[in-house]
Amino acid sequence: MPDERLIRRRLPAIEKKISDIQPESDVRVRLLGTVIDSSLNSVVLDDGSGKIEVYFEEQPKVRQGQLVRITARILPLIDGFECKGELIQNLDGFNLDLYKRVKEIMR
Numbered sequence: 001m002p003d004e005r006l007i008r009r010r011l012p013a014i015e016k017k018i019s020d021i022q023p024e025s026d027v028r029v030r031l032l033g034t035v036i037d038s039s040l041n042s043v044v045l046d047d048g049s050g051k052i053e054v055y056f057e058e059q060p061k062v063r064q065g066q067l068v069r070i071t072a073r074i075l076p077l078i079d080g081f082e083c084k085g086e087l088i089q090n091l092d093g094f095n096l097d098l099y100k101r102v103k104e105i106m107r
Contacts, residue, residue: 013071013086018050023081026074032091035066043085045070054085067091 013028021029031054033047042055043062054072062068069089075082 018045018047018052020049021052021074021081021083023074023076028071028073028086029083031070031072033068033070035062035064035068037064038062043068043070043088052083054083056085056088060085060088062088062090067094067096 011027013030014026016026016029016031018031018033031045031047031052033045035043036046036051037044038060040059041057042053043060044051044053045068054070068091071086071089073084073086075084
C-alpha cells in the first residue's frame with residue numbers, strides 16, 4: 001500500500017470590503033485600504049466601507065496613510081469577529097482609481 005499523506009491546503013483569500021465580511025462563512029479575506037493607525041501588534045485599516053483592527057504576531061512595518069493589502073483569517077467570536085493578519089503588501093505607487101475602474105468594468 002503506497003504511503004498516503006494528507007495534504008492540507010489553505011483556503012483562498014477572498015477579496016472583500018470590510019463592511020461585507022461575514023464571520024459565519026468567511027475564513028480568509030484580502031482587504032485593500034489605508035492604514036489609519038498601527039501599534040506593536042495591530043493595524044487599523046480603512047477601506048471606505050468601514051474600519052477594522054487587524055492583529056499580527058509581529059510588529060507590522062507600515063506607516064499611517066499608507067495604502068496596503070492585508071491577507072487575514074477571520075475568527076468568529078460570540079459578539080462579532082477578530083481579524084488575524086497573515087501578511088501585508090505595500091501598495092505604494094498603486095493606481096487605486098484605475099483599479100476601481102477595472103473592478104467596475106469586470107462586474
